[in-house]
Amino acid sequence: MSGMWIAMGCLMMITGESSGSYRAIYTKMLISAPIGAAGYLLGYLASMPWGAVVVSMMVIGFVSALLSSKNRALSIGTLQTLLVASIALGVPAIAPFWQPAVLYLIGAVFYALVLGVEILIRGWHAQDTPNEKPSLELLSEKTAGPVASMIAPAVAFALCLGAAYGTHWIYDAAHWFWVPLTVGLVMKPDFGSIRDRALQRIIGTLAGVLIGALTLAFVPKGLPLIAVLSILAGILPWAMQRSYILQAVFLTPLVLILLDVIVPGTGDINYGMQRLLDTAIGGFIVIVIGYMPLQYLRSRNKNP
Secondary structure (H helix, E strand, O other), X not given: OHHHHHHHHHHHHHHHOOOOOHHHHHHHHHHHHHHHHHHHHHHHHHHOOHHHHHHHHHHHHHHHHHHHOOOHHHHHHHHHHHHXXXXXXXXXXXXXXXXXXXXXXXXXXXXXXXXXXXXXXXXXXXXXXOOOOOOHHHXXXXXXXXXXXXXXXXXXXXXXXXXHHHHHHOOOOOOOOHHHHHHXXXXXXXXXXXXXXXXXXXXXXXXXXXXXXHHHHHOOOOHHHHHHHHHHHHHHHHHHHHOHHHHHHHHHHHHHHHHOOOOOOXXXXXXXXXXXXXXXHHHHHHHHHHHHHHHHHHHHHHOO
């Protein structure tokens, strides 16, 4: 279990890394890792009535969306917070929640040390790229509209997150937390092309759950499973730079396999299909509650 939480910290650092100087990468990790680790502490909210939990996560989602417009480090950190919070609230048995938070930070430190080995080989200035293309988040910052427009995506995200956590009232399967996890992954990176990301995530997840389910069903636990995890993790940075679909294809089985430690599945295709259903529910929430109202408001603004 301890190894899984450390690995989760490493995985989140991988998904948060982007091109740029090593100084910039370390700066982003220094800011985002503690923010992400704090997400586990939100598991303590589960002691309240579930209605209060839903409202609390809506408020946190709203604030996270606004913070994301400030800089990339805050965007990465708040995304990590929302993802690990869904795990903590979905699996209360992992309490006390401060322990996975600390282990998460150990994973981040381990990743930083391994990155240091790369620096020793390549040199501190090897990743300096003056002509680097700005990230999606930075593009959003430069092209951000009026304050009212920024608040409107933030409100949409809060409503989607509230709906995702609200599904727990009627959908209390052991893996229900994949619904808010999906909403965070789809909507949080930036507020452009929400519909496309939702559809791409469902398509990519379909392939990813098949990889994860087949791995859990046929690969023996131990060194063989670690080898598969290593291969998938090695491919992930490349996949992230190519497309959102490929990111989902390789990120999904990694998360599936890691979370199988705390929420054991059936070890067959049905296990993966359950996760696909959760992803479809999350994608549906994003499109119906997040994307469609925003499109309607934009069309009214263009044609008053």
